[in-house]
Amino acid sequence: MKRKEFILKAGAIITATTFVSKFSFANSIEDSKLSNKRAKRPNPDVFSQPILKAIALGINAPSPHNTQSWKFKIIDSVNMLLYVDENILLPETDPPSRQIHMGAGCFIETAVLGAQRYGYDADVVYFPEGYQGKVDFGQKPVASISLKKGRETKDPLEKYIESRQTNRRKYRGDIITHEEFDTLKTLSGASHSKLKFINTNFEPYFNLFYKGFEIESKTFNTNEETRNLFRFNEQQRAEKGDGISIPQMGYKGLMAILAEKSLAMGDKEKWHSEKSISLSLKNVQKGIDSTKGIVVWYTENNEFIDWIKSGRDFVRFSLALIKLGLYAHPYNQVIQEYKEMEAVQSEMNALLEIEAPQKIQMIVRLGRSSKPYYSYRREFNTYLVD
Known part of the structure; x- marks a missing residue:
């Protein structure tokens, strides 16, 4: 089944309006004015398929320069392949794409935790088709992720997925002990x-x-x-x-x-x-x-x-x-x-x-x-x- 057809049959027609009606963050007056046009992040609850819910939470992950150098191939409602996006790299500041691949790891962990919110465990297999070098970037998956229903408890870190942010402001208070x-x-x-x-x-x-x-x-x-x-x-x-x-x-x-x-x-x-x-x-x-x-x-x-x-x-x-x-x-x-x-x-x-x-x-x-x-x-x- 093709990706777009799958999404439509999954009952989640993805539009900015759908997202905004469910999930909107406004951190300033200007943000508020724009929020009725474009929500900042997708709401996983608008999707019916577990793998799409996991992805929607996974993309809250950090990435270098906020590149979000991820692309996903949906296999079915509980299986996907994760690739780095070879068209969104940082060749000057990250020549080997080490940081880009760390960003892929950030997505994996966030998606795994996110799946737990809906009662799913995730099985992650790294480099299921092999992975030798730059020629494989975007062509071979970094990981496959398979979800299995049955998890009864959530990792306590799951609840902080949406609130995690890099903070470059001046810090205050005491030294970390x-x-x-x-x-x-x-x-x-x-x-x-x-x-x-x-x-x-x-x-x-x-x-x-x-x-x-x-x-x-x-x-x-x-x-x-x-x-x-x-x-x-x-x-x-x-x-x-x-x-x-x-x-x-x-x-x-x-x-x-x-x-x-x-x-x-x-x-x-x-x-x-x-x-x-x-x-x-x-x-x-x-x-x-x-x-x-x-x-x-x-x-x-x-x-x-x-x-x-x-x-x-x-x-x-x-x-x-x-x-x-x-x-x-x-x-x-x-x-x-x-x-x-x-x-x-x-x-x-x-x-x-x-x-x-x-x-x-x-x-x-x-x-x-x-x-x-x-x-x-x-x-x-x-x-x-x-």
Whole structure:
């Protein structure tokens, strides 16, 4: 059965109007005006098929630059194949597509938890058709997911799927304690990746965070890649449904309005100007300096399976953070694999005593803050392939 025919027979005609009538988030006056045209995320309850419900919840997962580089082939009402979308990669900031595959892992864990909401267990098989390299991106599935009815209890992290958000704002309050970190680890459960926690002697980490962001911002190709994924007003955010923006960077109120205006809808010259980069770096520095804790995920090897499983680990930890009223903001610039970042990456590896073939998969700062801007997801149909 073809994808569109399947969806129609599943009793879920996917339109913006359907979504809005069931599920709408408004975080500002401008959001409210747009909410009656386009809901930010799909409501799983509008679908009758379990696999579509799981996908609708799964796409709440985080992804690098909010690329949402996922595509799904529906097999039947309880089975699907997950692919990375080879047309939505980050070749400049993520040359091996390691972070993109971590985003696939984030989707898997979120969808697995989401299925539990409706009484289903999920069986995940990684790389069911094999997976050798870039030639397989988008051509061979990263995973197959099969649902089976009968689960009686839900993972306690399931209820936080919709409220999980990256928070790039300035953090406040106390330093994250080792007791809080231990609670987060307990809530997260078993982990493929190993974790390091830092809550003292922040300065050398702060310096490297800043250096990494400065390099990414001042390297034309990586900064241009970010510009192409930037959404410069709420209308663009609603229409595109992906990417990043001034509100997602932590700006709010009048500061957000002025910052968006200064970027002149992505004017290339202004975007790459020394003034724009300097202002951006100042905001980044404020965020870095407010850090209340740092968590690092690393693996003993650096294979596709390590990327996928680390993404699953990160999502569970992120949901546990929300349960405790905490937030995270990734600072992955320092571990990106392009030549301009090599020296800083080596410094971070040395600081954390990471030696090849070990690999740092994720670094985040932790803290307490007000609720961040609630980001969009693309229209549901755009993820589905025949």
